[in-house]
Amino acid sequence: MIKILFICHGNICRSPMAEFVMKDLVEKAGRSCDFYIESAAVSAEELGNPVYPPACRELAAHGISCSGKTARQMTRLDYDRFDLLICMDSSNLRRMERICGGDAQGKISRLLDHTAHPGDVADPWYTGDFSATWRDVMDGCTALLEKIG
16 A cells, blocks of 8 residues: 655645545546545644635535545654655755655655656645646646556
8 A cells, every 4th residue: 555645834725635636536546445645734833724715616626525634734753654745845845854854765755746847836825826736736646646656
């Protein structure tokens, strides 16, 4: 079983979108039993809060539910529990490495680094463009699933 943790700043927009998009992709591929997928935050700002409503609406527009998800913060133990820790931007990556004490096993990467256009997934909390985030997350998750095989 491949265990994936998606991470963003608050775990209310980008990382839950990635969590539920990836769950949808593996389900459609008939591979749900091959994966364990979660998401978390590098900050404690939104702990216990549900997915941000515009992110929920964007997922719902594509037939994906994120019902019941609440924000949690990643811990050092997550590094040992998960095979891949996939973040949304360079700031998340730096904070993850601090939380985990580095990345000795090469488990940490940015989502879009698995695509033909590496870079950061813009934070829709600030941009307001949840459609652009959807496209980046879908592209990243699709490429990641193809890479995993």
